[in-house]
Structures are given as structure tokens and as C-alpha cells.
Amino acid sequence: MQGLETFYEVMRRQGITRRSFLKYCSLTAAALGLGPEFVPQIAHAMETKPRTPVLWLHGLECTCCSESFIRSAHPLAKDVVLSMISLDYDDTLMASAGHQAEAILHEVMEKYKGNYILAVEGNPPLNEDGMFCIVGGKPFLDQLRMVAKDAKAVISWGSCASHGCVQAARPNPTRATPVHEVITDKPIIKVPGCPPIAEVMTGVITYMLTFDRIPELDRQGRPKMFYSQRIHDKCYRRPHFDAGQFVEAFDDEGARKGYCLYKVGCKGPTTYNACSTVRWNEGTSFPIQAGHGCIGCSEDGFWDKGSWYARLSDLHGVGFGIESNADRVGLAAAGVVGGAVAVHAAVSALKRAQHKGDTGRNTSNANGSSHTGDAA
Amino acid sequence: MASLDPATVELPTERPTRVTAVYVYEAPVRLWHWINAVSITVLAVTGYLIGSPLPTMSGEASAHYVMGTVRFLHFAAGYIFAVGFVFRVYWAFVGNHHARQLFVLPFWRRSFWIGLIDEAKWYLFLKSRPKKYIGHNPLAQFAMFFAIGIGSVFMIVTGFALYSEGAGPGSWQDHLFGWVIPLMGGSLNVHTWHHLGMWAILLFVIVHVYAAIREDIMSRQSMVSTMISGVRTFKDDDPD
Numbered sequence: 001m002q003g004l005e006t007f008y009e010v011m012r013r014q015g016i017t018r019r020s021f022l023k024y025c026s027l028t029a030a031a032l033g034l035g036p037e038f039v040p041q042i043a044h045a046m047e048t049k050p051r052t053p054v055l056w057l058h059g060l061e062c063t064c065c066s067e068s069f070i071r072s073a074h075p076l077a078k079d080v081v082l083s084m085i086s087l088d089y090d091d092t093l094m095a096s097a098g099h100q101a102e103a104i105l106h107e108v109m110e111k112y113k114g115n116y117i118l119a120v121e122g123n124p125p126l127n128e129d130g131m132f133c134i135v136g137g138k139p140f141l142d143q144l145r146m147v148a149k150d151a152k153a154v155i156s157w158g159s160c161a162s163h164g165c166v167q168a169a170r171p172n173p174t175r176a177t178p179v180h181e182v183i184t185d186k187p188i189i190k191v192p193g194c195p196p197i198a199e200v201m202t203g204v205i206t207y208m209l210t211f212d213r214i215p216e217l218d219r220q221g222r223p224k225m226f227y228s229q230r231i232h233d234k235c236y237r238r239p240h241f242d243a244g245q246f247v248e249a250f251d252d253e254g255a256r257k258g259y260c261l262y263k264v265g266c267k268g269p270t271t272y273n274a275c276s277t278v279r280w281n282e283g284t285s286f287p288i289q290a291g292h293g294c295i296g297c298s299e300d301g302f303w304d305k306g307s308w309y310a311r312l313s314d315l316h317g318v319g320f321g322i323e324s325n326a327d328r329v330g331l332a333a334a335g336v337v338g339g340a341v342a343v344h345a346a347v348s349a350l351k352r353a354q355h356k357g358d359t360g361r362n363t364s365n366a367n368g369s370s371h372t373g374d375a376a
Numbered sequence: 377m378a379s380l381d382p383a384t385v386e387l388p389t390e391r392p393t394r395v396t397a398v399y400v401y402e403a404p405v406r407l408w409h410w411i412n413a414v415s416i417t418v419l420a421v422t423g424y425l426i427g428s429p430l431p432t433m434s435g436e437a438s439a440h441y442v443m444g445t446v447r448f449l450h451f452a453a454g455y456i457f458a459v460g461f462v463f464r465v466y467w468a469f470v471g472n473h474h475a476r477q478l479f480v481l482p483f484w485r486r487s488f489w490i491g492l493i494d495e496a497k498w499y500l501f502l503k504s505r506p507k508k509y510i511g512h513n514p515l516a517q518f519a520m521f522f523a524i525g526i527g528s529v530f531m532i533v534t535g536f537a538l539y540s541e542g543a544g545p546g547s548w549q550d551h552l553f554g555w556v557i558p559l560m561g562g563s564l565n566v567h568t569w570h571h572l573g574m575w576a577i578l579l580f581v582i583v584h585v586y587a588a589i590r591e592d593i594m595s596r597q598s599m600v601s602t603m604i605s606g607v608r609t610f611k612d613d614d615p616d
Contacts, residue, residue: 218545220558228545230563244433244442254432263429270563300562311427313568326568327427330575337579341586344499348590351501 007046007209021046028210031203033225045210052209053108053116055147056090059140060133060167060176061122064195065158066092072198073282088116091135102136109150117208118151120144122160123167124182125174132174141182148183153214155189155204156180159297162190162222169303180221187214190221192273194297199278200226220300222272231268231294234276237261255291265309266293273298392597393613398510400474401606408464409603412524415457416577422450423574427567451539458532474511481521488514507616508596510608516587523580527573534570538563 005013011021025042029035058066070093087093088108091101108116122140125132130139148154156179159165167176180188191204204223207215215223232238240246241260248254248263262269268276271294275286287294293309296302306314312325320329392398401409425446433440468476482488491507491514498506499515506513512520537556540549541563560566592599598609 219555224545230541233542239437242444243437243440244430244444244446245437245440246429246432248432259432267564270567272563296564299564300558305562305564312571313564315568315572326571326575330572330578333575333579334582337582341582345586345590347501348594351504352594355504 005051006049007051010051011046028203028206031199032207042210045212049209049212052152052212053088053112054119054205055105055108055116055151056087056093056119056121057140057144057147058090058092058135059120059122059124059144059160060174061158061160063092063121065121065160065201066090068195068198069157069201070198071281072202105147109147113150115152116150117153117155117205118147118186119155119157119205120161120179121157123164123176123178125167125176126182127173127175132176144179144182148186151186153187153189153208154179154183155191155208156221157191157201158196159192159194159302162192163300163302165194166303169301188221189214189217189223192222192227192298192300194302196298197226197274197278197280200274226274226278227272227298229272229274229277231271231273231276231288232266235260235268235288236276237288250291258291261288261291261293262311264293265307265311267296267299267302267308268294271296271299392508392510392608392610394610396610398608399606400472400511400602400608402467402471402475403606404463404467405471405475406603406606408460408467411456411460412464415453415460416581418449418453419457420574420578422446422453423571426450427571454532454535454539457528458536461528461532477511477517478520479525481518481525488517492518506595508610508614510597519580519583523577523584527577527580531570531573531577534560534566534573537566538570 008021011024012018016024022039022043025039025046026036028042029038032038056066089101089105091097094101094104096104122133124130124139124141124144126141130141133140135143156162160167160176161179164172164176164178167174168178180190189204189208191201193200200223203226204215207223207225215225218224218227220227232241235241237258237260240258241262245257245259246254246263247259247261250264260266266288268288275294276288279286279289295308296305299305306312306325310325312327314320315324315326315329426443429443429446433442465479468479494503494507495513495515497503511517533553533556536549536553540547540552540554541557543549545554557563557566560569588599588603591597592601596611596614598607598611602608
């Protein structure tokens, strides 16, 4: 890939001063949670490495990932990602369309064989041979497989690509399937969220381009630097949780005072994401700060786990009714068993009273031979 | 009560009589049983309060630590429960053969299933007299194997998996139990299963306490006092 422009050259060509460039490197290091000693490393990589092209495919999705991505503030998507990385194919954002766009896709795939990054927004439906999602006249499933074949790594943008999201919610009529279940021979970085946070998205891409490796992933394939803690762990309302101060209803005094939203179904304690630290829209706010509980959008199957306003998930998936939860099932079972025990005790007492004469006679009979028939 | 000395302890297994006293539950087993009873009670109450917290405290957040205390009690009791269980498994190896019964389901032994049906018949009032047992009867063994043998493992594994979320990646809880969370389909699902496990153990406790008292009154051997003194006595001299 000799002779190709480096990131730095592209940035200079865009009129970015060296001073701004170094500022950007510091910001990126901070955004990635790296120390100041990494700043020269990032700068060096940017100055020497040729740009890595990113091909961005869209399957079954709502484009909320793209909407989030283009609003990245640190680093600015406009300055950094769109000019810095070669976002060579993104049918939603690119100027060209139709045959022209598809031609670019093939051109990049050939020129950068094994060296481009595939970013997938949305997922492929498998039913009816993938006919529920057609891109450029062909099933998206085929396009995904074709582009993934020579990719260096795959980024699964959002909950659609990572987990399936709403189109894969029960009963999933199109059999929408997360990317990692279709592409099994490439490293896949899952960046779940509906959508993921803009800075998380640009952070992941910038990390991969500057260090030329995928970020450290957790058990579920998510970058540890953004998904290693729950919303709850870093929530600014956490002191109210520990104190036992809860919003009991959305119009009560606790809601006005900003108490913990646990009792109105906040999924912060079971959701891994960076919302409570990075926040949204240039760090302005995030759902809990706005007074609504977390709905757990970056968790697998969050559509199918019952109400967003209840702590206990419903047990529909386990075979109980849609209204049931662990406490209802448990209380009902305890009632049935408790009732059965009471009846059993009553019958036992009656039986005992009935046989009292019997037993008295038998215990006097040391041999108890009259009972051997029963005991056998 | 003649035969309490160790020499005669295991001998009269075939025909226990009124004068027979068998040392069944050794002191560590009894101690474990009662520690378990207390820790399960604390775990169930605090666990329920974690799922459905107490009414809101008024005043400054810095003045209270209700949820924090409830969670601390739950975690502390959880550790005691887990350490006790590990000790109990150890004791199954070094203790007497009755100490092993809790962890064994003699699935391939025909006499076990015959005994279980026999005992079930007695509980269904189809038989007027049960058999004599020195250890657990087959029905009790069956229930305890699943509720305590398997149930404890399930609650300890899911419990420590949930604890690992707070302890964080890299903690020993995460290394040992963190894999459970993706396996069960996410943190919320583990919470739900852990919650259902609590109810399952509660059902066992209801039946267990009832059956122990009923056996004490109606069966042919001692029951409640045995879990205090460790000694099983019998109420008649009949065979079988």
C-alpha cells in the first residue's frame, strides 16, 4: 500500500494545522482512556500509516447508528472520520448512488484485499433466502458475505448487528440474525446500543486505525474500554440507590428530587454501556439524567424481557404467561405448596386419630407382627 | 439408650430397635445445617428486598445506607452460605457415610426407586406404616439432592456471577463465574433465574419443615431431635 496518503497528509490537505492535529491526538487518547504517553504514539501512527478504508454496509436497520455516528463531538466525525478514515462506501452518506456506488465497493475490495474494515449496521434476515432485505438488487445476506470474505475485521454497529434488536424480537418473522452468527471466520467487534454512543463509535474506529489492532474485547465481544461497567456502576444517582431513596412514581417528590429510578424499572443495574460516563450529544445528558430509567438497549434481547417500567423481567420466554414474573410465579407456587401442606397435615392428623386405637394396641405388642403385612 | 459408644454405632443397621441409637449426623453436619438455615433465611429476606426495595427514605442521601446495608447483608450471608457449602462437600468425603447422602442420587439402584415409591405411597396415605430409615428416606434424599445439592450450586454460581458484575472484570468472581452471564442471555436473565431459585428453595423449606415435624410425630424414628443431638432413635422394635 505504498504511495497512499497517510492520515496526517489528508488532514493537512483539509487545512488542519499541526497544532490542531496534535490537539486531536490528545483528545483521542483521552477519549480512549489512554494516558498522555500514548499521544506521540497516536501522532506517529497518523503521520506514517496509510489510511485504512472502511466499508459501511446497511442491512435491516433504522439508520439510528449512522445518525448517532455523524454527531460525534470528540473527535468530530466531520473532521476526523469522514476525512481521516476512508469511508469509501456507505450508501446512506456517500454522494454517488446506484451502479457508481457499487463499483466503488468492488474497487476498494480488490485494491485493499484483506486490509479494509467492514462496518455493518443492521443485520441480515435469513428467511426466504434473505429476500426481506435487498441491496443493489441482491439479498443483503449475499453482499455481507461477499464483503466480509476479504475484510480484516468486522465491526457490528448497534444492537441490530450485535444482537438482532427489534427485528429479531419474538416472533422474528424474517429470521433477522446478528452478524456474528453469519460471519464466523473474522474477528468481530460488537458495539451494541440502539444506537451506540457517537463517541464510542468513533473511539472504536480511531483505536483500530491508530493502533492497527482491534481493541481488547470482553466475553461477549464488546470493547472493554466502553462496555466493562454497568450504567448503574457510574450513575450519578447511585448514592440515592445505596441510601434507599427511590422514585416510586414518575410524578412524585422523589422524581422531582432526582432519586434512583430502580423501582420504576431502570435497567441500569443490568446494562453494560458508557452512557453514565460519556453521555450523549456532546456529553449533555443521558436517559437517567433526563428522568427516565435506562431501557437496557445495549443488552441482548432487550425487547423480549418485559416491561421497561418493571424491575423483574416477565417469564414469557420460560413458558409462563406474559404477565408473570418471578415473584408472582413464586408466590403462587408457595401458596399451592403451603395449601397442600396444610391439607396434608389435616389428613395426617385425621388418619392418626383414626388409627390411635390401633397404634396403642400395637406398641404394647413388642413383636408388632400384626404390622409386617403393612410394612412390606 | 445403651449403645451410644462408637463401637456399636454402625452395627445394628439391619434391625434397629427401640434400644438402638445410631449416631447419624456428626457435629459439623449439624452445625452446617443450622448455619445454612440462618443464612438461607437472611439471603431470602434481603434478596427479596433487593428485588423489591423498602419504601423510600426521606432526607439527605448521605444520612441513609438502607439499600447498601441490605445488599451487604445479602453478600455476607452469601459468602457464609458458599463457604459452608464448600465445607459440607469436603465433609462428604471425610465424614461418615450419612454425610454423603445429600450429594448422591443412586439413580441405577433399583431398591432406591422402590423405596422412593414406598415412601411416596405413605405420604399419599396409601400405606398406613412407613419403613424404618437410619439416614434420609429415599424420598427425602431425592428432594434434598435437587433442592440442596443442586439448588445450592445453582444459587452460588448465579449469585457469584451477579456479584462479579460489581466486583468488575479481572476479579476472581469474574474469572470463575462471569461466563454465566452471557450463557444465560444477559444480566437481567441471571437476576430472574436467581430470583426463581430463591422461590424454589423457599418451597423446599416449607415442605422440609413440615415433613421433618410430621416425620418426628408419625414416622418410626426420631427426626427433629436428631438434627440437634445427631443421634437417631427408633420408636418400635419391628423389623424393616
